[in-house]
Amino acid sequence: MDLSEGLAGWTDWDGAAFVVGRSLGVFNETETFTQVKRVFWTNNPLGNALHEVLVQLTAAGVLERRDEPDDIQFRWHGRTPHRFSGLTPAPTGCGRVRVVRRARTSACRTFSLRQRR
DSSP: OOOOHHSSSOOEHHHHHHHHHHHTTOOOOOOHHHHHHHHHOOOOOHHHHHHHHHHHHHHHHSSSEEOOOSSOOOOOSSOEEEEOTEEEEEEETTTTEEEOOOOOSOOEEEEEOOOOO
16 A cells, blocks of 8 residues: 555544555555554554654654644645655665765764665
């Protein structure tokens, strides 16, 4: 499921987390929300991680969030920021990529990439 299609309209936080899980392949297309709702309605690592993905995508401007009418809801922002906006990749060799963020701070992060075989 494409995330932009699944979150085209305002969706309650738990349904939005389900859509994120589906788009990541955590839940397959045959599983319904009702079958996996315990993941979102209990305190557990998977449910917490999927909710954090929503929060981070909102912070990045990919999703919008509102706290009404009854619950926290998310939807696709409609205009996607450029995938690498503000980021400059600089290879450091050995399967590692150093990403330098161009912003008010000069923070650098290094990510380890798995090599596909």
